[in-house]
Amino acid sequence: MSDRASPAAGLDDLVAAHRILVREGVLDAFGHVSLRDPQEPDSFWLASALPPSVVGRRDMIRFGIDGEPREQVDLPLFAERFIHSAIYAARPDVQSICHHHAPSILPFCLSDTPLVAVSQTGAFIGERAPIWDSAREFGPTRMVVDTPAQAASLAGALGGQSLVLMRGHGATVAGRSVKDVVFKSIYACRDADFQRAALAMGPVTPLSAGEIALGRTPGDPALERCWIHWNAVAGPEGGGPGHKDKKEGQEP
Structure with missing residues (x-):
């Protein structure tokens, strides 16, 4: 892709996010992360x-708020780009x-047990993570959010929260x-891991509303500390040698 109008530092962080989330077991062969363009807020x-x-x-491809590429591209597109x-x-x-299917989260997408905030670093989850069930509105589907209507429904279920679970699908x-x-x-x-482990030992005590309110937003120093750690653990390079060889000589 050309660098025209691209937020260079933001794209570097976006690439690093993929590498980190794979290393941490959140993403595998599936899942995706996006960034709103800071220069054009109606693009991502x-x-x-x-x-x-x-x-x-x-x-990286720049999309409009309708989920379609801003420039013509000859690359495969995610069907679930409409989520973003x-x-x-x-x-x-x-x-x-970020949309993912992490094994830690899936049990809460398959059962009636709610995902709740149980630790300091999970306060942003709130008192209960909302769960979106595509079947309630759309009947049987491929369990893929591949239409604007489904994606708008998912966004409505997310509301003002940071996390929405998706029945039988992920988060x-x-x-x-x-x-x-x-x-x-x-x-x-x-x-999610803490909660499942604690449930095996007995009832779980979630964070109170007051504790959630005080700890809901991680501060920038904490984010930066984590970012430094994750980059150090994941390493500076992403991608396999076959992919890099295939792309060599193309514009960054």
Whole structure:
């Protein structure tokens, strides 16, 4: 992709987010992360339909708020890009979005047990994570959010929260920055693990409303500390050698 109008530092963070979330077990061959364009708020950046482990800056595509590419591209597109466009349209405060199918989260998408905030780093989950069931509105589907109507319904279920679960599917996370959405994606999975482990020992005591209110938003120093750690653990490079060889010589 050309660098015209691209937020260079933001795209570098977006690429790093894919690498980190794969390393932390949130993304695997599936899932995607996007960034609202800070220069054009009605646009966002999302990679072409590749495994997150090989995504590079050259794979980023700029989309409009309708979920369609702003420039003609000859690259495969994610069918679920409408998840991102619908949430950006509904939530001006959201600057980055992650959709994933992490194994830590899935049990709460398959049962009546609610995902609740149980630790300091999970306070943003709130008193109960909302869950969206596509069948209630759309009947049987492919369990893929591939239409604007489905995506708008999902955005409505998210409301003003940071996290919405999707029955039989996974989760979508909204953040105020790439670093924020990575933090929330990882620590929602951690809280899910903590809760499942605690349930095996007996009743779980969730955070109180007051505790949630005081700890809901992770501060920038905490985000930066985590970002430094995750980058150090995940390493500076993303993508496999085959992907890099295939792309060599193309514009970044």
